[in-house]
Amino acid sequence: MVLGGARPPRVGRFTMPKGAPFAPVRTVKxxxxxxxxxxxxxxxxxxxxxxxxxxxxxxxxxxxxxxxxxxxxxxxxxxxxxxxxxxxxxxxxxxxxSTASAMRKSFARVVASRRLGVAELLQFRMLIESAAGSVAARLASPSELDELEQALVEMRDAVAHGYEAFSAADVRFHEHVASLSGNELLVLCLDAVRSMVLDLISTKLAEAPDREALMERTLAHHRRVLDAMRAGEAEEVARLTRQELHHYYAEYVQEHRRSMVDVLL
CATH class of the missing domain: 1.10.10.10 (Winged helix-like DNA-binding domain superfamily/Winged helix DNA-binding domain)
Known part of the structure; x- marks a missing residue:
């Protein structure tokens, strides 16, 4: 396989939009x-x-x-x-x-190069995680929902061990829901975007007051999601997912960009 060949020229004329100057040239190693x-x-x-x-x-x-x-x-x-x-x-x-780690690194490079922020990442996560939950509600078997119930029990047990242990159990719950969609690409994308959101706001989360109340609210929300999944209410699962992600992260979105995530409620 030859890797160093030049790409064929583009066909057709290109007109530079007014007010769109060329970017400075960066020497690529x-x-x-x-x-x-x-x-x-x-x-x-x-x-x-x-x-x-x-x-x-x-x-x-x-x-x-x-x-x-x-x-x-x-x-x-x-x-x-x-x-x-x-x-x-x-x-x-x-x-x-490709592994989840490779996906995260590639995703991080795109986010950095495009200068994307919490608004874009949160909107993307609200869209695809609610879709994954909706699909999972339609496809999951009773035994698979029982396994998700166990993941919720583990979250409850983790409360006594502090916020970090609880957060790890919470991630496992979200991963489990995504896996029930049966779509590996959704799982990989959600893993990547979840990591990026947390990386961008980790300091603010560490300083969040009243973590006990936050953990209890999260547990109550996950219970509602699981109950809706058992009832086969796919659209309700999607709505609850968007609602909770907005409640949890929207305050970290710049005020003038808040409409990007508000529109999904």
Whole structure:
């Protein structure tokens, strides 16, 4: 597989919008260019789990760079969870299945590069988590809902061990609901966006007053969600999910952007 080829020119004319100046040019390091090309090939499906990249020697030839540059690119790709690389492997680095960790890192890069904030992330989470809950309410079997009941019991038990233990149990409950949708992409996306929201407001959450009341409110909400799921009320599950996410996080959205999340209530 050749990775260093130029893309074909775009067809048609492009008119620069008024008042839209070009952005300053940033010099891209050679290894970053290699990483970007490999990421693009994986995203496009040209490289799939189990596929092999060319050997280090072949990559140095294709990209016309030093071996140390290739190795730095492979190190970045491996730390991102996209490939498995062994020095001297004659078969070349192997593309591996995407993991939740890799998804979080990729999502974080997009959020940072686009300068997205809590408003965009919360709106996205309200949309997809409510959809996941709605689908789960339609598909979950009685035994699967019993397992979700156990996750709620674990949340109740975690209250005595403090807010961090409770938060971990709360995440497991949300993950369980998402998994009941049967859609792995929803699970991965929710894991990524949940992590990003918490990263952006972690300091404010740590300073939140009256955590005891917050935990009790969360438990009561999850009970209502589970009861609605048992009753097969998919739309009610979606509504409750949006409502609680808004109540929990909307105060961290800038006032002039609050309408982005208010509109979903």
């Amino acid at each position: 050679a290894y970053e260019g290699i990483v970007r090309q490999v990421e693009d090939r994986i995203a496009a499906g040209d490289l799939r789990p189990g596929d092999r990249l060319p050997s280090e020697r072949e990559l140095t030839t294709q990209f016309d760079v030093s071996r140390s540059t290739v190795r730095e690119a492979l190190r970045v790709l491996e730390s991102s969870g996209l490939i498995r690389s062994r020095p001297g492997d004659p078969l070349g680095p192997q593309v591996i299945a």
